[in-house]
Amino acid sequence: MNVQGNIATNPSAAQQAEHFDVIVVGAGISGIGAAYHLTTQSPDKRFAILEMKDGFGGTWHTHRYPGIRSDSDLHTFGYRFKPWTSAPIATAAEILSYMGEVIAENGIDQHIRYGHKILSANWSNDDKLWTLTVTRLETGETLPFTTRFLWMCQGYYNHAKGYTPDWPGLDRFKGTVVHPQTWPDDLDLSGKRVTVIGSGATAATVVPAIADKCAGVTMLQRSPTFFITGRNANALAETLRELDIDETWIHEIVRRKILFDQEAFTKRTISEPDVVRDELLKGVRAYLGKDYDIATHFTPRYRPWRQRIAFIPDGDLFQSVRAGKATVVTDEIDHFDETGIVLKSGNRVDSDVVVTATGFDLNVLGDIAFSIDDKPLNFADTVTYRGMMFTGVPNMVWIFGYFRASWTLRVDIVADFVCRLLRHMDERGVATVTPALRPEDGDMPLLPWIDEQDFNPGYIMRGLHLLPKRGDKPEWQHDQNYWNDRDVFPAIDLDDPVFHYA
Incomplete structure (x- = not known):
């Protein structure tokens, strides 16, 4: 067109x-x-x-x-x-x-x-x-x-052009650096060690999508983000379709119900933020189990209402982590060198491809x-x-x-x-x-x-x-x-x- x-x-x-x-x-x-x-x-x-x-x-x-x-x-x-x-x-x-x-x-x-x-x-x-x-x-x-x-x-x-921080040594890195906003059509990840820098909705989307296509993927985040998990379906819409309700009616009814629930949830994030935080973390724990370090990797520093909460359909990010196909590292970048990223903790993440899921300008x-x-x-x-x-x-x-x-x-x-x-x-x-x-x-x-x-x-x-x-x-x-x-x-x-x- x-x-x-x-x-x-x-x-x-x-x-x-x-x-x-x-x-x-x-x-x-x-x-x-x-x-x-x-x-x-x-x-x-x-x-x-x-x-x-x-x-x-x-x-x-x-x-x-x-x-x-x-x-x-x-x-x-x-x-x-x-x-x-x-x-x-x-x-x-x-x-x-x-x-x-x-x-x-x-x-x-x-x-x-x-x-x-x-x-x-x-x-x-x-x-x-x-x-x-x-x-x-x-x-x-x-x-x-x-x-x-x-x-x-x-x-x-x-x-x-997306936003990429000015990390020390980035120009020394010999691998491939790509921002999700300008993803090359011909990028081959097979056999590559991939690091996705970021913790928001983009990183949470990319990681499970490439987990089966590369040698290994690490989500490197400075601090965690809140996520909501759930089935990628709407039970009310499914029920109304079973009743053979017109799609125009279904759209309006489901739309109003979702908006009603979202408003109630937003009010709760402000009136009882600790309760909401615990509920969100419980959803993560249901996928990762009680032994995973959720306190470090999936417990944000901010209150739930202060940033957008992304939806993770069917918990696919957490399923990739639990299956060992993806790893989460919570640390800050000190500098890049020729083969990867040196962290402020002294640890490093060796990488062939770095994806900078670091946001917009x-x-x-x-x-x-x-x-x-x-x-x-x-x-x-x-x-x-x-x-x-x-x-x-x-x-x-x-x-x-x-x-x-x-x-x-x-x-x-x-x-x-x-x-x-x-x-x-x-x-x-x-x-x-x-x-x-x-x-x-x-x-x-x-x-x-x-x-x-x-x-x-x-x-x-x-x-x-x-x-x-x-x-x-x-x-x-x-x-x-x-x-x-x-x-x-x-x-x-x-x-x-x-x-x-x-």
């Missing part, structure tokens, strides 16, 4: 900007969701999706490491408008197939321009337009686009050079409106999903808001909308995007200085509560003094 659109390729035609009512940036899970809602709720709007890659999918297109799968259930990670009918934890291929069906069923392919990288975006207050400078990667030509409204759906991390709004009237725009100088708009920035909405729940839940909510806002602007006969602090917000303290005592994964903490500020009032924060957003967003007063129309 490689749709390049109808932009002329001769230089003279390329210089004339193609105009759209809305431009969606990114054809990942957010961008395709945004396109569906524009198609169904705002059919009068002419829109395009600009996607840098040569295909749709975002994360599921970028990541091709062994075992790549969701760490959220697809009943909530899937869209609310399209039932998910397979196992809750899905492979990348299954997710791409699902997204492809959404594209095909709703004619979204005609709107996608693949291989289009946005270099800069300038808002003109005189013209009431965003002008985008775009490189078409296939030809190298530069194309101008204009749009009334910019909808940022590009995700939150750099797709071209936070990417704020696509690393695009933004400006307003040709003056550079620094988003860290703005304040977020409900985690999706920015003070002083006209006609722009950003989708940034939930930390503890499925990303896509917020896609549907924000999309409803955007389509309602576009209709409201048409009804008022206005061209622009810009969020601004109200007089009563003048003395409001401005705080970092997220409270690190509430949520503190490394990729957020490393890039916190790049993100917009938040206030101490609900409307000036990115709420992590889906149930609250589900009620609040439809009730947002579009004539609130927050919104400045022109």
Whole structure:
């Protein structure tokens, strides 16, 4: 489904900007969701999706490491408008197939321009337009686009390059170093000693996926992570299917039940963290047995609510460890040498291949050079409106999903808001909308995007200085509560003094 659109390729035609009512940036899970809602709720709007890659999918297109799968259930990670009918934890291929069906069923392919990288975006207050400078990667030509409204759906991390710490001696290592985000198609692990550095969902996915393909695999972690284990199935969905209930009903019922249970669990992690910790560790112990050193290797230092808890379907990571196919080492890296890793304890891990499952580089709004009237725009100088708009920035909405729940839940909510806002602007006969602090917000303290005592994964903490500020009032924060957003967003007063129309 490689749709390049109808932009002329001769230089003279390329210089004339193609105009759209809305431009969606990114054809990942957010961008395709945004396109569906524009198609169904705002059919009068002419829109395009600009996607840098040569295909749709975002994360599921970028990541091709062994075992790549969701760490959220697809009943909530899937869209609310399209039932998910397979196992809750899905492979990348299954997710791409699902997204492809959404594209095909709703004619979204005609709107996608693949291989289009946005270099800069300038808002003109005189013209009431965003002008985008775009490189078409296939030809190298530069194309101008204009749009009334910019909808940022590009995700939150750099797709071209993952985060790898600057370990001493890494350049001396004679083996192969690979980041999961740029996994080579031709990497042969047979007979190799593999070390996977990291303890999160990616490491927990890669280790069991390669355990049977290499001489041995070690998961080297600085500190452990919390995991939830369970069967990769949903008992309620299975029961409803046995009763021959329509899949649309099953999707909604199961979705609500999962969200209800997740909210209750999140509250428990805060109200009784020690009890929840013991329950999570009990799940690990059920696979590894009472003699395994769970205190060292699977008991995290942080409270359960402070980081995302990944789901390990059927405990496959722990099964690999128990079977002796995988080893866990908890230590810190002192340095690399020619044949492996020397640890601060004095021990070493000899390696032929090192996989750096060490996370993302936070990417704020696509690393695009933004400006307003040709003056550079620094988003860290703005304040977020409900985690999706920015003070002083006209006609722009950003989708940034939930930390503890499925990303896509917020896609549907924000999309409803955007389509309602576009209709409201048409009804008022206005061209622009810009969020601004109200007089009563003048003395409001401005705080970092997220409270690190509430949520503190490394990729957020490393890039916190790049993100917009938040206030101490609900409307000036990115709420992590889906149930609250589900009620609040439809009730947002579009004539609130927050919104400045022109």
